[in-house]
Amino acid sequence: MGITVEGAFKRFGDFQALNDVSIEVPNGSLTALLGPSGSGKSTLLRAIAGLEALDAGRVLIEDEDVSRKPTRKREVGFVFQHYAAFKHMTVFENVGFGLKIRKWDKAKISARVHELLQLVQLDGLAERYPSQLSGGQRQRMALARALAVEPQVLLLDEPFGALDAKVRKDLRTWLRRLHDEMHVTTIFVTHDQEEAMDVAGQLVVMNEGRVEQSGNAADLYDHPANEFVMSFVGEVNRLGNHFVRPHDMSVSLDSEEGSEEAMVQRVVALGFEVRIEFVLGDGTEVWAQLTRGELQRLELREGQIVYLRPGQTKSFSGDASPDGGGASTPRGPAGGDNAEVSAAV
Amino acid sequence: MSGTATSRWGLRVLGLGYVLLLLLLPLGLIFYKTFEHGIAPPLDAITSPDGLNALKLTLLMVAIAVPLNTVFGIGCALLLVRHRSRGNPLIDAVINLPFAISPVVIGLSLFLLYGTTGWLEPALAEAGIKVLFSLPGMVLASIFVSLPFVVRETVPVLQEIGTEQEQAASTLGANAWQTFWRVTLPAIRWGVAYGVVLTTARVLGEFGAVSVVSGSISGQTQTLPLFVEKQYQNFNLPGAFGASVLLALLALTTLLAMNVLKRKEDA
Numbered sequence: 321m322g323i324t325v326e327g328a329f330k331r332f333g334d335f336q337a338l339n340d341v342s343i344e345v346p347n348g349s350l351t352a353l354l355g356p357s358g359s360g361k362s363t364l365l366r367a368i369a370g371l372e373a374l375d376a377g378r379v380l381i382e383d384e385d386v387s388r389k390p391t392r393k394r395e396v397g398f399v400f401q402h403y404a405a406f407k408h409m410t411v412f413e414n415v416g417f418g419l420k421i422r423k424w425d426k427a428k429i430s431a432r433v434h435e436l437l438q439l440v441q442l443d444g445l446a447e448r449y450p451s452q453l454s455g456g457q458r459q460r461m462a463l464a465r466a467l468a469v470e471p472q473v474l475l476l477d478e479p480f481g482a483l484d485a486k487v488r489k490d491l492r493t494w495l496r497r498l499h500d501e502m503h504v505t506t507i508f509v510t511h512d513q514e515e516a517m518d519v520a521g522q523l524v525v526m527n528e529g530r531v532e533q534s535g536n537a538a539d540l541y542d543h544p545a546n547e548f549v550m551s552f553v554g555e556v557n558r559l560g561n562h563f564v565r566p567h568d569m570s571v572s573l574d575s576e577e578g579s580e581e582a583m584v585q586r587v588v589a590l591g592f593e594v595r596i597e598f599v600l601g602d603g604t605e606v607w608a609q610l611t612r613g614e615l616q617r618l619e620l621r622e623g624q625i626v627y628l629r630p631g632q633t634k635s636f637s638g639d640a641s642p643d644g645g646g647a648s649t650p651r652g653p654a655g656g657d658n659a660e661v662s663a664a665v
Numbered sequence: 666m667s668g669t670a671t672s673r674w675g676l677r678v679l680g681l682g683y684v685l686l687l688l689l690l691p692l693g694l695i696f697y698k699t700f701e702h703g704i705a706p707p708l709d710a711i712t713s714p715d716g717l718n719a720l721k722l723t724l725l726m727v728a729i730a731v732p733l734n735t736v737f738g739i740g741c742a743l744l745l746v747r748h749r750s751r752g753n754p755l756i757d758a759v760i761n762l763p764f765a766i767s768p769v770v771i772g773l774s775l776f777l778l779y780g781t782t783g784w785l786e787p788a789l790a791e792a793g794i795k796v797l798f799s800l801p802g803m804v805l806a807s808i809f810v811s812l813p814f815v816v817r818e819t820v821p822v823l824q825e826i827g828t829e830q831e832q833a834a835s836t837l838g839a840n841a842w843q844t845f846w847r848v849t850l851p852a853i854r855w856g857v858a859y860g861v862v863l864t865t866a867r868v869l870g871e872f873g874a875v876s877v878v879s880g881s882i883s884g885q886t887q888t889l890p891l892f893v894e895k896q897y898q899n900f901n902l903p904g905a906f907g908a909s910v911l912l913a914l915l916a917l918t919t920l921l922a923m924n925v926l927k928r929k930e931d932a
Contacts, residue, residue: 333769351766369836371832371835371836390835391832391835391836392835392836392837392838392839392840393838394836396836397836398833398836400829400832400833402829404829404832404833405830406833406834406852407830407852408851408852408860417834417839418837418838418839419846421837421838421843422838444701456909462833465833466836468837469837469838499749561785599755
């Protein structure tokens, strides 16, 4: 295994940041830690790097227990959300920092730094200071700096969180390609499910200091272990105890078996996709995702009465915790399906 | 002219007038008085054996007290900002004491500690160390009064830079010492530099505390500020003014040196 965390607990005052967390990240994989803020995902990442000390539990990197090792000896590359650029150093000096600490000679440092700057497409900017770079450039510099020392694992803490939408998307694609070339075991933290699914081969969904479920994107989307995962990795409508994805709602003008009467409240055109908001007879608000073509065929207007039939629904008995285990999907409780995850990566 | 423009000009005149009347006018008068009868009288006073000795002694005190307080100040700021503990508010308050207490009181307290009936006197006498009326006592007094400056200037800068750069350095393999020298210190250097300038100015100009512990013996334990007072009391006004101007120039030089360094770096 590339990275293993076993039974991790961490408490900050009254706040239980990690509550018995175990994950396994296969060698060479690109894994996303996904969860809302306060779910413990950043704490877990920082614990792997040794930037937080765990109250209990173990961290293994390449099957070696590093729990007692200080950060500087763990050979991890870490990229911070706000870059953590050394402001008084040039781009060249930033990237070469780890090599200088390792007492490489000047010629070797220079060669390696330029190789990395080429990799992150900053080659012409070696003599600039971080303040003279854009956010995206700073983050690429930070990535080159982390990669320079050839870390065993690469850890990214919301690496694109401070960037604007367009740059985010570009960097996302770019990171995935970079990983395809380098094959260094990588974990990145994000609260954006689309970003996680786009970049990572494997996802670990966290909530309230626990792992809710892990698996590949399709697994989580189609077979969520519980209500939390279902609503976090995609849009969802709630119909009593059942959950249904907005694109699984079929809309028809005529009543049919299993359909329910609803009134069109709002039609929102979002380009190719159209979002239609309905209110049901009992006052429940739901929405459906249709294509532009479907909308034109149905000629829906606000105030119109139509019939909704949920396609695939899911229900989760008991609470939404991973131990509930009562998902109607064939999947077992979260965390137990790592073997499958490994195979899927 | 609109109302806001009038009030803006009014504020400017008020501010400038205040500075002029209370700061620049007295200082300017000193310069004027010093050179009223040419450069010879003040120069003679400063280059007299007592004057030169006072200058040397003052510079020596700066050379000892400023580095010590710089090292202590940085260490203390790191402790206060980077290692949160329950004792920190107390340390923080104690560090401000020299600002709150009159220098004369500080001098007297040293007297009580090291004087002929003081607590530490027997042990020191046995070891043959003379603290009062000699350099050690004066240095102690200077360190005491100028202690807070570096701490006070460094703490906010340390808070502002945060810990991420230091954490990044540790993930890149740097130990605590390397992180301090290569990352933390360069990041806080202008805060420290400003603290050093203030410390230097204070040590150069300290009168009260040093006056009490030194005994102000001409040619031996007389610093420049004490020399100024002695000359003034002896009605040697050119000497008093000359030494005053020298003191002012020394302090201005340190301030200027920092500004030049900073501008060079920013360019």
